[in-house]
Amino acid sequence: MGVKVSVVVPVSEPGPDDDAFDACVRSLLEQTMPSDEYEVIFADDHSDDGTRERLDAVAAVRPNVRVLHLEHTGSPTRGRNVGLAVARGEYVYLLGRRDRLERVALEAMYHAAVETDADVLIGRLVRGDDPPSRAFSRNRERADLFRDRLLGLPTAHKLFRRAFLDTRDIRFPDIEPQMSEQAFVIKAYLTAKVVAVLADQVCCHMAPPQPPQSTPAEWATGLRAVLDVIDTHSDPGEQRERLYAHWFRTGVLRPLGGRRLANATPGRRAAMFSALRDLTLERFPPELDRHLPVHLRTRAMLLRSGQLGRLMALNEATTGTYLRAELRDVRWDESILTLDLAVEIVNAAGDPMTYESAGDRLLWTPPLAGLNLPPALADVTDAVAKARMEVYIRHTGNGLIFFIPVTGEVCRAEENGRVRVWAVGRARLDVGSAALGRPLRPGEWEVHVRMRGGTHQARTRVAGHKGAQLSCVGVLAGHPRKLVIPCWSEQRELSVYVEPKSFADSIVLVSAGATVTHRDGELFIALPVPYVPPSGGPATELLLRQATTRARTVTVPALVEPGVPGRFPGQLVAKFPLARIPSETHLTPGLWTPHLKVDAREHPLRFAMDLSRSRRARIRPTQDPTSLTRPPSALTRLLNHLPGGPQTLRALQKLRTRYLPPPQ
Known part of the structure; x- marks a missing residue:
């Protein structure tokens, strides 16, 4: 049987202690696809840190691993091209040395590519806690460049039919590496008969992006090469304009915003501004600006007019925009967790973003004195009409991210000729189908919210407000049934935990909600219990250990009271006697860290208790109470x-x- 997939990995001195590279290699060697059906090609850029020897050792015992020893260039471009030239697979996958594949990635992508007869197949990508591209909202047998937002996936992490690359002569041009990758991908997008998307299987975990090391002139030259590819493989008209607008936004205007420009040296800043201004005047006419959001239209105006100082002042004035999210309610509707939210984009001072009302139009006012925009440039009416709220969940262990359904509306209020815009909505998390129709994996899932407004977009964790009563009741949900618990961090940020490992672990997750009362010389500590099984749970004790160098421990039995599944949590109550003089069975003033003791095993809880000499007790929520010491x-x-x-x-x-x- 022939080779189905060749994986090409350019390598350049990762170093012997590069854990990311080691994870990359392991992920390639542990694929579920039989080893005689795929090959791995490491194209080494003359590394002299021991990498060549390590890879040669792997290849000596793995017949499907090859190592290409190349002359040093300092760029992954040649390694990718040489790897493509010697690849034997029906398909080729391009991977970075700090990325890693899921074990089933090659097998899943190959089967999907064969079924869809794809020239290019894009397997689901994950990068840190970044929200997923909308391209991965579902599987697509025939993806569209614009409708399915493929331009938001410009890297080479894709499965390409090798015969398609050879026939179309698609190779990496010898230009700035990031632009070389984008030129390769856009040529493939524009010439492929079928581009397919595999969304329901995570295939690749991408490394964090690295800042470009090229000079401004090299960056601009690379952008010109990308535009030349577009000119060659697209016709004049709307499609070409939208392609140009995309690279104007991502390759020119974004690098001139935020901290990247502000942190550059004065010389590099001036060189970057000059090189990108020359390119803009040459290739990006003002007619393209209609495809840009208003703040980038303003940036483009200042760029064309050569106003670097005002551009930097505008960047500074708009820095710090963030999303304010209010969690109004969290509850269970049978086995679906429902979140009622209100979100609004605010500036660095916490003031809501507002727009000038001009009849039936809305105009953006730049937060920079003396910068007046013509109405046509400042108009954000259509953009505000498309404002929306999005909610997604992220697994803390493996980085998987999924959007969950949201229904709601965008609200407006006008006061003194200014219009304020915010969104309210209801998100519904169905644990049995949230993973693109599949059940969520066990573990902790953070809940995030994002809003796209008329001028900006921002995202944040979903958090409860101080003083609000936050539900932590658990239910059995999904098929097969799994215990699911809403839980809260020390910062009152919401997560959903699927299938805790034990009864004790379920209590630990919500233990920051502990309460304490003092009555008749005794202290009562109550912990919420998300779910009490019909059996009542195992015998449980609560242990308090004094946070001193010579720690005393007081242990008492705990009583578990059931709640109402899906409505009210149960409760674990423990009674501690108090004393002023230290003893084996009484609490004395000091800082105490609690543990739940079940089946002779101790489980640290997410709070500490400070007991004063006047016998007043105070709960201190914390994610790591064992590290606490009593304050002086x-x-x-x-x-x-x-x-x-x-x-x-x-x-x-x-x-x-x-x-x-x-x-x-």
């Missing part, structure tokens, strides 16, 4: 700043050690 008292702080104070403190500590009973 006012007397300790005072003595530390007085002459002779430290010596007095040491004497007092010796007296306490000598005459008070030792901690148990």
